[in-house]
Amino acid sequence: MANGPKAELLRAIPSVERLLGDPSIVGLADSLPRWIVVDAVRDVLAETRQAITEGRVAKAPEPDDLAKQVGVKARILSQRGIRRVINATGVVIHTNLGRSILAEAAIAAVKEVARSYSSLEFDLVEGTRTSRTATIDALVSRVAGSEDGFAVNNNAAALLLALNTLAFGKQSIVSRGELVEIGGSFRLPDVMEKSGTELVEVGTTNRTRLEDYEAAITQATAVILKVHHSNFAMTGYVESPSRRELADLAHGHGLVLVEDLGSGALVDLSTMGISREPMPEDCIADGADVVTFSGDKLLGGPQAGLIVGKRSAIEKMKLNPLARALRLDKMTLAALEETLRLYLEPANLPQMIPTLRMLACPLGDLEHRAGRAAETLAPKLGKAFKVGVARSTSQVGGGSLPLADLETSVVSLEASEHSADEIIDILRRCEVPIIARIVEGRVYIDFRTVQPSEDDLLTRQVTTAFAGGGIIRWEGRPG
Numbered sequence: 489m490a491n492g493p494k495a496e497l498l499r500a501i502p503s504v505e506r507l508l509g510d511p512s513i514v515g516l517a518d519s520l521p522r523w524i525v526v527d528a529v530r531d532v533l534a535e536t537r538q539a540i541t542e543g544r545v546a547k548a549p550e551p552d553d554l555a556k557q558v559g560v561k562a563r564i565l566s567q568r569g570i571r572r573v574i575n576a577t578g579v580v581i582h583t584n585l586g587r588s589i590l591a592e593a594a595i596a597a598v599k600e601v602a603r604s605y606s607s608l609e610f611d612l613v614e615g616t617r618t619s620r621t622a623t624i625d626a627l628v629s630r631v632a633g634s635e636d637g638f639a640v641n642n643n644a645a646a647l648l649l650a651l652n653t654l655a656f657g658k659q660s661i662v663s664r665g666e667l668v669e670i671g672g673s674f675r676l677p678d679v680m681e682k683s684g685t686e687l688v689e690v691g692t693t694n695r696t697r698l699e700d701y702e703a704a705i706t707q708a709t710a711v712i713l714k715v716h717h718s719n720f721a722m723t724g725y726v727e728s729p730s731r732r733e734l735a736d737l738a739h740g741h742g743l744v745l746v747e748d749l750g751s752g753a754l755v756d757l758s759t760m761g762i763s764r765e766p767m768p769e770d771c772i773a774d775g776a777d778v779v780t781f782s783g784d785k786l787l788g789g790p791q792a793g794l795i796v797g798k799r800s801a802i803e804k805m806k807l808n809p810l811a812r813a814l815r816l817d818k819m820t821l822a823a824l825e826e827t828l829r830l831y832l833e834p835a836n837l838p839q840m841i842p843t844l845r846m847l848a849c850p851l852g853d854l855e856h857r858a859g860r861a862a863e864t865l866a867p868k869l870g871k872a873f874k875v876g877v878a879r880s881t882s883q884v885g886g887g888s889l890p891l892a893d894l895e896t897s898v899v900s901l902e903a904s905e906h907s908a909d910e911i912i913d914i915l916r917r918c919e920v921p922i923i924a925r926i927v928e929g930r931v932y933i934d935f936r937t938v939q940p941s942e943d944d945l946l947t948r949q950v951t952t953a954f955a956g957g958g959i960i961r962w963e964g965r966p967g
């Protein structure tokens with residue numbers, strides 16, 4: 489090893505074995521799995537070595553300091569990557585936070601089939617093998633008023649399967665105004681091209697006429713594709729043909745009209761005071777041959793892609809080998825079936841499905857809960873904090889109803905000693921992480937997406953984080 493101050497410092501770093509023998513780390517190994525403690529020791533030593541090499545530290549690492557870092561690192565490593573959080577963002581269908589939370593009946597069904605063997609592909613009446621989606625296919629067809637139905641892994645998969653089945657090696661016509669990006673810089677046209685169809689773009693971003701579609705039809709055309717503007721809105725000088733006109737055009741030329749609906753509400757949301765979204769049954773009634781939509785957006789179920797429409801088209805999709813690669817697992821199927829069953833009894837629907845319950849929650853209820861939380865927090869947090877209740881707007885999210893702003897009630901937090909960004913960081917590092925948002929320099933805790941059963945946990949955690957004597961500070965970052 490070279491000589492010089494850096495080499496000297498590097499030589500002062502203890503070995504993995506020696507640090508593992510430090511009394512406080514031996515204690516840590518009593519409560520945590522050994523692999524986690526060993527990984528934490530290795531990570532901390534590697535980071536220390538790097539910091540010295542890059543000249544970021546100028547003195548030898550203290551054993552106590554290293555042990556403390558190992559403790560923090562080990563606690564981060566001991567937590568599951570995917571775990572519970574409190575969604576205080578006010579975004580109801582939050583893709584990064586798991587979109588929809590499930591109805592109680594769906595959760596019970598997941599547990600049951602996870603714990604036991606199940607009738608996944610077994611017909612208990614006939615005693616024969618059957619399709620794993622048979623029940624779902626019938627349920628979703630019934631709810632959407634279609635001839636047949638099918639379910640795959642998500643809506644992107646549904647679209648992939650539809651185009652691969654109906655337009656492989658052929659052309660699909662789509663408006664330039666409907667070639668959308670759906671988040672995570674995931675562009676639908678890229679997914680569609682992977683189906684093996686050639687996308688033929690027509691019209692312009694803001695205006696596409698029926699004649700544009702008509703002029704693009706050739707011997708090679710198989711599909712006319714319509715994509716719902718679920719995550720953006722276009723207003724002003726815009727034009728596009730109605731679904732009925734597109735269906736007539738398609739059918740007049742022996743083509744299939746496929747519609748990617750995106751969020752796919754199965755109830756009329758205007759009955760809950762939100763603007764009406766097109767429903768799969770509307771598309772079917774207007775003549776669409778195949779309609780695809782997500783299971784975990786406005787439907788409020790698990791991640792899935794649902795397909796409804798003409799039997800002739802859907803039967804081919806079920807026989808496509810890709811269907812095997814895109815198939816759903818038993819836990820999702822159980823949750824999806826229970827969720828769809830709830831739609832057959834619409835009277836209590838908003839109460840049974842959390843996504844709908846949050847969307848329909850009256851402002852008065854939210855004000856009451858935010859008010860109570862603020863009253864609890866204000867005296868505990870003391871003078872260094874300004875705790876208030878404010879009006880704000882929640883969002884539907886998940887690329888659904890981009891223009892629907894939902895009036896909501898929030899607890900707003902400001903602190904003399906912390907920036908809003910610091911408060912957000914500290915809330916996120918609570919034992920059950922609280923994910924909030926910043927509006928004009930204040931932290932907003934939006935009660936629309938906090939579950940009522942979480943209110944007490946939320947106020948307790950905020951109190952502990954800021955007023956419990958010590959603010960929880962992690963030096964490291966998870967992941």
Ligand SMILES: *Cc1c(COP(=O)(O)O)cnc(C)c1O
Nearest residue numbers: 642643644718749750751782887
């Ligand atoms: C959300 C969305 C998708 C993707 O659905 P996933 O279920 O997330 O795969 C596709 N198209 C549109 C229009 C969407 O809104």
